[in-house]
Amino acid sequence: AQSVTQLDSQVPVFEEAPVELRCNYSSSVSVYLFWYVQYPNQGLQLLLKYLSGSTLVKGINGFEAEFNKSQTSFHLRKPSVHISDTAEYFCAVIAGGGSQGNLIFGKGTKLSVKP
Amino acid sequence: GAGVSQTPSNKVTEKGKYVELRCDPISGHTALYWYRQSLGQGPEFLIYFQGTGAADDSGLPNDRFFAVRPEGSVSTLKIQRTERGDSAVYLCASSPSGAGTPYEQYFGPGTRLTVT
Numbered sequence: 001a002q003s004v005t006q007l008d009s010q011v012p013v014f015e016e017a018p019v020e021l022r023c024n025y026s027s028s029v030s031v032y033l034f035w036y037v038q039y040p041n042q043g044l045q046l047l048l049k050y051l052s053g054s055t056l057v058k059g060i061n062g063f064e065a066e067f068n069k070s071q072t073s074f075h076l077r078k079p080s081v082h083i084s085d086t087a088e089y090f091c092a093v094i095a096g097g098g099s100q101g102n103l104i105f106g107k108g109t110k111l112s113v114k115p
Numbered sequence: 116g117a118g119v120s121q122t123p124s125n126k127v128t129e130k131g132k133y134v135e136l137r138c139d140p141i142s143g144h145t146a147l148y149w150y151r152q153s154l155g156q157g158p159e160f161l162i163y164f165q166g167t168g169a170a171d172d173s174g175l176p177n178d179r180f181f182a183v184r185p186e187g188s189v190s191t192l193k194i195q196r197t198e199r200g201d202s203a204v205y206l207c208a209s210s211p212s213g214a215g216t217p218y219e220q221y222f223g224p225g226t227r228l229t230v231t
């Protein structure tokens with residue numbers, strides 16, 4: 001069965017510092033990968049997705065992620081974070097590796113940006 | 116345009132009671148998903164509709180949980196004989212669907228269910 005592992009449950013960082021949120025997935029089939037963000041008391045919002053093609057994917061709010069098939073990773077990065085980036089971030093894959101179906105989420109990483 | 120809406124936003128009920136949670140997807144989206152998010156966890160899949168039919172209900176935890184989507188739009192998640200362990204945020208998402216490239220799932224704000 002597919003699974004998603006987010007290695008850090010909490011990541012504290014100072015404003016304007018770079019950040020990397022780690023995500024590893026297990027799958028023997030092709031995968032489509034996603035990062036979602038959940039701001040306090042709000043719904044999930046798509047940050048970026050990898051479907052095919054270039055392994056470096058750029059998303060909203062200055063975030064990017066790199067798909068690494070050999071390491072089965074899809075780590076999320078931002079070169080300089082803002083206070084407003086404080087939120088919980090979820091990595092996800094589509095179950096079964098197909099183009100349709102439910103998402104399998106990691107447990108989330110809480111990013112806390114301090115002034 | 117209007118996003119996915121869910122009602123109520125909060126629901127407090129007593130153990131053993133029946134509850135219904137409603138989801139209004141984005142107009143024209145044929146795929147609809149229900150997830151449950153417990154405290155400190157990522158969302159977990161419950162059920163997935165394509166049109167009116169449940170394409171995959173493998174995530175429903177037991178037969179106390181049931182969902183319908185009679186006209187292929189609004190969906191209702193029904194929980195019978197609620198238990199304290201059912202307390203969670205219930206999320207609904209919708210997406211366009213079709214063969215090939217996966218489409219983004221758009222999430223609603225969720226319904227926070229508390230069973231006392």
